[in-house]
Amino acid sequence: MKNIRNFSIIAHIDHGKTTLSDRLIQKCNGLTKREMFNQVLDSMDLERERGITIKAQSVTLKYIDKNKKIFFLNFIDTPGHVNFSHEVFRSLSACEGVLLVIDTTQGIEAQTIAHCNYAQKLNLTILPVLNKIDLPNSNPKKVLEDIKNIIKIPIQDAVQCSAKTGQGISELLKKIVQIIPQPSGNVQNSLQALIIDSWFDKYFGIVSLIRIKNGSLKKKDKILIIRTKKIYIIENLGIFTPKRMPKDKLYNGEVGWIIFGSKKIDTTLVGETITSYKNPSNTLLPKFKKIKPKIYAGLFPFEPKKYILFRDALNKLKLNDISLFTEPDNSKILGFGFRCGFLGLLHMEIVQSRLEREYNIKVISTAPTVIYEILLKNNQILLLDNPSKFPKLDTIKEIREPLAICHILTPIKYVGEIIKICIQKRGTQQKIIYHDTCVSMSYIIPLSEIILDFFDQLKTISSGYASLEYKFKKFKKSDLVKIDILINHIKIDSLSMIQHKKNALKNSKKIIEVIKKIMPRHQFNIPIQASISNTIIARTTIKQLRKNVIEKCYGGDISRKKKLLKQQKKGKKKMKQIGNVNIPQEVFFSIFQMN
Ligand code: GDP
Numbered sequence: 265m266k267n268i269r270n271f272s273i274i275a276h277i278d279h280g281k282t283t284l285s286d287r288l289i290q291k292c293n294g295l296t297k298r299e300m301f302n303q304v305l306d307s308m309d310l311e312r313e314r315g316i317t318i319k320a321q322s323v324t325l326k327y328i329d330k331n332k333k334i335f336f337l338n339f340i341d342t343p344g345h346v347n348f349s350h351e352v353f354r355s356l357s358a359c360e361g362v363l364l365v366i367d368t369t370q371g372i373e374a375q376t377i378a379h380c381n382y383a384q385k386l387n388l389t390i391l392p393v394l395n396k397i398d399l400p401n402s403n404p405k406k407v408l409e410d411i412k413n414i415i416k417i418p419i420q421d422a423v424q425c426s427a428k429t430g431q432g433i434s435e436l437l438k439k440i441v442q443i444i445p446q447p448s449g450n451v452q453n454s455l456q457a458l459i460i461d462s463w464f465d466k467y468f469g470i471v472s473l474i475r476i477k478n479g480s481l482k483k484k485d486k487i488l489i490i491r492t493k494k495i496y497i498i499e500n501l502g503i504f505t506p507k508r509m510p511k512d513k514l515y516n517g518e519v520g521w522i523i524f525g526s527k528k529i530d531t532t533l534v535g536e537t538i539t540s541y542k543n544p545s546n547t548l549l550p551k552f553k554k555i556k557p558k559i560y561a562g563l564f565p566f567e568p569k570k571y572i573l574f575r576d577a578l579n580k581l582k583l584n585d586i587s588l589f590t591e592p593d594n595s596k597i598l599g600f601g602f603r604c605g606f607l608g609l610l611h612m613e614i615v616q617s618r619l620e621r622e623y624n625i626k627v628i629s630t631a632p633t634v635i636y637e638i639l640l641k642n643n644q645i646l647l648l649d650n651p652s653k654f655p656k657l658d659t660i661k662e663i664r665e666p667l668a669i670c671h672i673l674t675p676i677k678y679v680g681e682i683i684k685i686c687i688q689k690r691g692t693q694q695k696i697i698y699h700d701t702c703v704s705m706s707y708i709i710p711l712s713e714i715i716l717d718f719f720d721q722l723k724t725i726s727s728g729y730a731s732l733e734y735k736f737k738k739f740k741k742s743d744l745v746k747i748d749i750l751i752n753h754i755k756i757d758s759l760s761m762i763q764h765k766k767n768a769l770k771n772s773k774k775i776i777e778v779i780k781k782i783m784p785r786h787q788f789n790i791p792i793q794a795s796i797s798n799t800i801i802a803r804t805t806i807k808q809l810r811k812n813v814i815e816k817c818y819g820g821d822i823s824r825k826k827k828l829l830k831q832q833k834k835g836k837k838k839m840k841q842i843g844n845v846n847i848p849q850e851v852f853f854s855i856f857q858m859n
Pocket residue numbers: 275276277278279280281282283284315344395396397398399425426427428429
């Protein structure tokens with residue numbers, strides 16, 4: 265059997281994962297210098313633009329040690345943002361080891377600890393890599409201490425390097441093959457392979473990234489997805505070097521791509537186990553957890569006639585985005601669309617911009633909300649992900665909101681300010697531990713307070729140094745009310761929001777003022793009102809437009825009149841007409857501009 269090492273890199277954003285991956289590829293001659301001009305692993309434009317990696321990818325590198333022994337290193341990329349922990353888990357499930365990359369000028373971040381916990385749960389070998397040692401303010405000694413005390417893993421194998429200059433990279437490769445175990449499994453057994461990722465390619469149809477645990481797979485093999493019982497024929501297969509390189513066969517321990525030869529979208533592939541149709545195995549490989557969405561929002565095609573295209577595009581996105589939840593939705597105001605569940609705001613933004621860029625579908629989205637648990641008087645429990653579907657008040661016994669446990673890691677000097685915002689966000693402190701130079705604290709905070717801008721606020725007050733990791737803890741009874749917004753006396757269902765009673769009046773006033781600012785003036789007065797159970801609690805008015813654009817034409821020049829009207833229409837293009845009022849997209853997002 266070949267010598268194989270499967271590993272992933274865990275790193276907080278900006279700690280050097282991409283630079284290190286490029287360096288490893290270059291060192292193992294995966295690409296020529298000319299091809300290296302771009303950072304190759306982040307393949308989607310969108311990712312490159314934002315500097316984060318969304319989709320797991322892999323590269324097989326050939327490494328020859330000093331005794332001329334050949335190793336194949338399968339490096340499976342993981343995304344690095346706080347919203348994408350589930351994808352990290354997914355990549356880790358296909359590995360025996362991880363490189364824990366830490367920027368020695370920054371130190372450990374909360375999310376790094378969370379990802380290490382995953383790796384430990386999966387029994388992976390963790391190799392600490394202390395990066396950026398070329399920088400004058402690098403402090404590897406402190407980082408080593410922190411790894412020992414905070415993450416609690418052995419540090420004797422830690423490698424110090426600079427991904428930028430290449431210093432220490434040979435040492436790192438040596439350590440990778442030395443301490444990360446060879447994958448187990450047997451080529452004689454029947455096929456078992458895990459689908460790590462899956463995406464839709466315009467030319468090839470469905471392409472998946474797989475890791476073979478047992479047996480082998482070749483072109484034209486008939487395969488069976490064990491759980492769903494679906495059958496496919498493998499049209500082609502191979503590895504990424506990082507270029508797509510076709511192979512005759514893939515063996516146990518290997519990571520590679522397969523083309524299913526199906527243009528029909530199957531959104532149930534990721535995480536499934538493949539086996540051979542002829543000689544099937546019945547045993548599923550451990551599946552990574554499907555993470556439930558944390559926030560929900562309505563997405564509607566701007567042009568209602570694009571609904572079918574919109575639906576198909578969402579399905580294609582769901583192929584490799586197993587946490588994207590969609591369900592047909594219908595708004596009185598915005599028409600047919602989908603209620604979508606996302607892992608966080610960034611995830612939502614990415615889905616929206618992928619729809620616009622890759623599928624040319626402009627969408628209107630409503631403000632995101634968390635899911636609430638409502639206990640009805642008939643003892644039924646309703647899970648509410650859409651405030652406009654809030655049941656009648658007299659049918660409700662109790663409303664419960666989701667709470668999250670937040671782990672924050674920060675340099676000591678920002679602790680006071682951070683505690684302040686945690687309290688402001690209705691948080692309760694669970695634990696606070698002082699380390700040498702940093703503090704780790706845990707708070708329970710309502711999820712609705714976290715999703716909008718908590719992370720941004722943390723970053724702002726700590727000059728970017730504090731880091732956050734949070735997860736759902738439980739539902740808890742809370743004093744919540746539904747606020748409706750009326751524009752020109754029409755209730756805009758997609759603007760309804762659920763708020764804590766304490767903040768209801770203050771936030772209602774804020775939101776109608778925000779809407780007033782965004783809305784264009786019309787030829788008539790437009791009242792904007794906030795109401796709770798049909799009682800108006802706040803109101804403001806957009807005064808009518810005095811200047812009539814055609815007034816100046818003295819009724820004479822008709823072509824000039826037309827031109828002016830056309831110009832005025834152009835200005836309205838990105839607006840949704842509701843009744844006789846034009847509402848810009850930003851209004852549906854006004855909740856973000858309240859602070
Ligand atoms: P990622 O977000 O973890 O993928 O981080 P990147 O690889 O994009 O690196 C973030 C920044 O740190 C970039 O500007 C890199 O050039 C820089 N960087 C990465 N590794 C090193 C290093 O070893 N030394 C120095 N001086 N800079 C580095």
